[in-house]
Amino acid sequence: MYTVKVYVTLKPSVLDPQGQAVKDSLHYLDYTGVEDVRMGKYMELQLRASDRGEASKNVEAMCERLLANPVIEQYRYEITEAKS
Amino acid sequence: MKLAVVVFPGSNCDVDMYHAAADGIGADTSYVSHHCTDLSQYDGILLPGGFSYGDYLRCGAIARFSPVMDAVGEAIERGALVLGVCNGFQILLEAGLLPGAVYCNNSLKFHCSPVRLQVVNADTAFSSQYSEEESIVVPVAHGEGQYFCDADILDDLKKNNQIVFRYQDNPNGSLDNIAGIINRRGNVLGMMPHPERAVEGILGSTDGLPLFQSMLQDWRGSRHAAVE
Numbered sequence: 001m002y003t004v005k006v007y008v009t010l011k012p013s014v015l016d017p018q019g020q021a022v023k024d025s026l027h028y029l030d031y032t033g034v035e036d037v038r039m040g041k042y043m044e045l046q047l048r049a050s051d052r053g054e055a056s057k058n059v060e061a062m063c064e065r066l067l068a069n070p071v072i073e074q075y076r077y078e079i080t081e082a083k084s
Numbered sequence: 085m086k087l088a089v090v091v092f093p094g095s096n097c098d099v100d101m102y103h104a105a106a107d108g109i110g111a112d113t114s115y116v117s118h119h120c121t122d123l124s125q126y127d128g129i130l131l132p133g134g135f136s137y138g139d140y141l142r143c144g145a146i147a148r149f150s151p152v153m154d155a156v157g158e159a160i161e162r163g164a165l166v167l168g169v170c171n172g173f174q175i176l177l178e179a180g181l182l183p184g185a186v187y188c189n190n191s192l193k194f195h196c197s198p199v200r201l202q203v204v205n206a207d208t209a210f211s212s213q214y215s216e217e218e219s220i221v222v223p224v225a226h227g228e229g230q231y232f233c234d235a236d237i238l239d240d241l242k243k244n245n246q247i248v249f250r251y252q253d254n255p256n257g258s259l260d261n262i263a264g265i266i267n268r269r270g271n272v273l274g275m276m277p278h279p280e281r282a283v284e285g286i287l288g289s290t291d292g293l294p295l296f297q298s299m300l301q302d303w304r305g306s307r308h309a310a311v312e
Binding site for chain 2: 010013014015017018021041066067069071072
């Protein structure tokens with residue numbers, strides 16, 4: 001069993017209105033050092049797979065097909081073996 | 085003309101769409117469940133607005149894997165007309181049946197008001213009853229309608245006259261003021277504004293009606309061609 005952490009964010013080329021609003025709000029709180037904020041989604045999967053390679057292959061396919069929209073979003077993920 | 089209005093869990097413009105089709109142009113219209121796997125008897129499929137599956141993950145992302153979407157794909161293959169409005173447009177984009185994507189409005193606000201659109205291409209099965217460059221008023225009601233695609237797709241859209249409607253006063257930050265696009269073959273139209281909410285005077289505008297009349301006209305033409 002593997003624990004998979006998936007992070008989905010808008011591509012750098014896509015304007016992120018939510019991130020922009022959060023950045024403005026942080027500036028309002030005087031955190032003026034904040035240069036940029038990108039919002040995204042975090043998903044945690046418990047995944048059964050025979051090995052790490054298979055898990056990784058499956059996660060890539062899931063991201064391409066459903067978890068992210070490749071037109072506007074990018075993704076990255078971390079796979080760790082879950083303690084059984 | 086036989087039309088199907090697909091009802092997903094969370095659709096909320098299905099009744100308006102039915103009204104526009106059944107009463108607006110007198111089409112033989114039926115509601116069809118998202119479980120339906122056979123749409124072969126219909127000349128056109130209408131994907132209504134709403135919040136299918138609660139807009140979870142992304143708008144339209146879950147609905148595109150509904151059983152009915154395979155049947156919608158088959159309908160497109162055989163040349164049936166498919167219209168997706170608002171959430172229906174989002175579903176078509178997620179399904180890859182139209183190019184690009186929509187995401188949250190640049191204002192971060194849910195925008196609900198009549199907007200002015202320009203008919204960019206009046207030579208499609210969905211817009212023949214408008215005149216080119218005509219300015220029409222149709223309501224929008226969405227929080228996530230900002231259209232985006234990469235430069236190559238945008239070039240293609242322009243080159244192939246696939247942009248059918250543009251906002252005259254862009255309410256959501258959509259790229260190139262895009263409000264509605266059509267596929268290359270010309271039988272799938274997706275748009276964020278709601279033509280089905282503008283089909284009779286009491287609703288404030290009748291500018292949406294010619295869209296449905298265009299579909300009817302196209303169907304009559306194709307039927308005539310089939311008889312010959």
